[in-house]
Amino acid sequence: MTPLPKHPEKAQLILHAALKVFSEKGIEKGTIAEIAKEAGLGKGTVYQYYNSKADIYFAIEVSKAETWDLLFQTTMAKPISCSQKLELLISEGVAQTIHAGDAILVIFEIWSHTIRGLVDENSFSPMTIMYEKFHSELVALLEQGIAKGEFREMQPSGVATMIIAFMDGISIQMLMLKDQFEKNNWVEQSIQSLLNGLISKPSKDKEIQ
Amino acid sequence: MTPLPKHPEKAQLILHAALKVFSEKGIEKGTIAEIAKEAGLGKGTVYQYYNSKADIYFAIEVSKAETWDLLFQTTMAKPISCSQKLELLISEGVAQTIHAGDAILVIFEIWSHTIRGLVDENSFSPMTIMYEKFHSELVALLEQGIAKGEFREMQPSGVATMIIAFMDGISIQMLMLKDQFEKNNWVEQSIQSLLNGLISKPSKDKEIQ
Amino acid sequence: MTPLPKHPEKAQLILHAALKVFSEKGIEKGTIAEIAKEAGLGKGTVYQYYNSKADIYFAIEVSKAETWDLLFQTTMAKPISCSQKLELLISEGVAQTIHAGDAILVIFEIWSHTIRGLVDENSFSPMTIMYEKFHSELVALLEQGIAKGEFREMQPSGVATMIIAFMDGISIQMLMLKDQFEKNNWVEQSIQSLLNGLISKPSKDKEIQ
């Protein structure tokens, strides 16, 4: 299902090559031949580590989901306040997305495949699972923050949805508007706007900036 | 580039058929043959109205951009307050997205193609243009609302970015979590959370809900 | 399942080309590309008439079964005695096999595929059906001949099995021993030997020659 023969590094090598090729050409246009070449391997070798093209992008999806999970766990473990955790989570998440660049398109395409593939078997897909997990953990964080008075009163599930939507949406805009995005510092601004809407105002002025 | 022969209604027919086929199968897996069949036409006829497969999904992109533009123009023309306009824009936009269902995947795929097609020729693509337009008009709306005291003080460009991000992100979550989304009313909650963060509080209680 | 587009002649053209290619190279080594080339068509065209390589050799099997059926029907309809019918059937059948030459190998290979493909779904395959039909009709012919006193007393089903076995076996030997077979006139001899064992001796001498 994943790496079959011994060398796990080679499985990684292929995965990286695949991510690069898929990022440039797209999942459908990126060929196994290109991936193999990019990885400096023979076509057949790719099939020693992954049973099919679909297996490869499934592995990419898993890998991305793990990256997100890691970010979340790491952040949650930090000895900082809830609001700081939230800020870190959002800013790091967005930074990660921006860093991924066109690779994020691959994730979108994989989603499309996955979503269409699911049809009736509702559930599954590492990404879907990760989404649900992320949402429930965000809710927990928000509730905790509310209890501590760090966050204003709110409906945590709706706000969690909003935060995730924001983070995903930012990546889309980044892809669409690239230059505009870097010229103006819309990302930082929008993150601050989002946070300001959530955090209890220490002073009584400026609610949202 | 678009409709070549006389009957413009046939061009529309093909476009609808294409959207349906692409929604079900995806852009790459959906074939011209299927589109033709769905439209009740011959394969050759499709090529009388569109010069290539890429032309077809370009037309879909244009069509979607126009739909969005129409929503924006219509809303802006209404004799209502700025905050009401914003609320209407967001709720209608999200409703439209939800209504589109899997067709939204097609839009994502078209984006991917478009984005990768652009690479260095920065600019163009109806969707990119629409994005920029939407952003600047949102900024105008926000500024106007701030001037009128309907909105709190804020950095309009950042908030506009956030709003658009939110709307896009909501569609992704809807696609990923379908059932969850309908069971809980996360969408309404999240829209309210977003708006509450922007609108000047009439009373002094509940900042964000 | 069989010819899809209009021209039935082209389906035949492809079938002949396929039979030739398969005869020379075998079913597995004979490629669609070669068949197309042999037929003077493009590779894609072959797929307009047959949905898969397996479809092609299924069609060959059907065609061969029909040829056999035709031989049987034609012979049975002739206004001749039972023993003459049997003789004609055997000699024509063997002649047909010899005429087919290496094409008979293709039939063997198709059988192999079919047999292995069947596994549990006992029954079907045009050839299997034809076998059963041929056997039961031979039994009828033999019984009729016995009743008329043309054939000796015998167990018709066992003899029918023997006759069919003989005819099949002859084709194998022909393929194995080609030259030997033509030099000596073993075929004629063996047919006579078989018939002599079945026909009522008019005089009391020489039972089998």
Place this chain on the structure above:
Amino acid sequence: MTPLPKHPEKAQLILHAALKVFSEKGIEKGTIAEIAKEAGLGKGTVYQYYNSKADIYFAIEVSKAETWDLLFQTTMAKPISCSQKLELLISEGVAQTIHAGDAILVIFEIWSHTIRGLVDENSFSPMTIMYEKFHSELVALLEQGIAKGEFREMQPSGVATMIIAFMDGISIQMLMLKDQFEKNNWVEQSIQSLLNGLISKPSKDKEIQ
């Protein structure tokens, strides 16, 4: 050309594994990997004993030819009458074929390969040699039997051809009609019918049964 390294028992092990795999999947679909696995060896090891896939099925062919030769030699050496020898030969031969089951398909496939491989280089192939040998020895047996008055007058070469044809043909029918064959006892019947046509009638009744 055959076993290269020391352990001859491993060569046999591989041969058995190959026969099993080829029986189930066919020569083309059965892979070296499967054979190796079936034999409990590494893929590379197979190549230490056989230089190629073709070498393996050549060895199977040789092995089968030897089995047949052994049956013939054993039977001929028995202190029994010519007609008993013939009966034993046929019944044992058929029994062997039936016992072989699907493995007989492998032999057919190997023939196909061999025959096509021969083309113009008339001669060779263990099976062809065996065929010729079997034919000439059958002729000798028949002549001897005729001389002794055990068999009727006949043309021995034609009858030998017929006998061999019968035996091969039976195996084909067995493969095609499996169930039918076991339900009815066509095999026994057909063997008796064949023999009755050859043996001098001791009494004057029932010529052929």
Place this chain on the structure above:
DNA sequence: GATGAATGAGCATTCATTCAT
């Protein structure tokens, strides 16, 4: 000797596009 990772030639099949009718 034994092994299995690496390899690339080879093949069935798909599909956008063309063009004769």
Place this chain on the structure above:
DNA sequence: TATGAATGAATGCTCATTCAT
């Protein structure tokens, strides 16, 4: 104008064979 038969480039995948360990 409308059509769909014809086409071949393109691609995922298999597997016999090699060879370093």
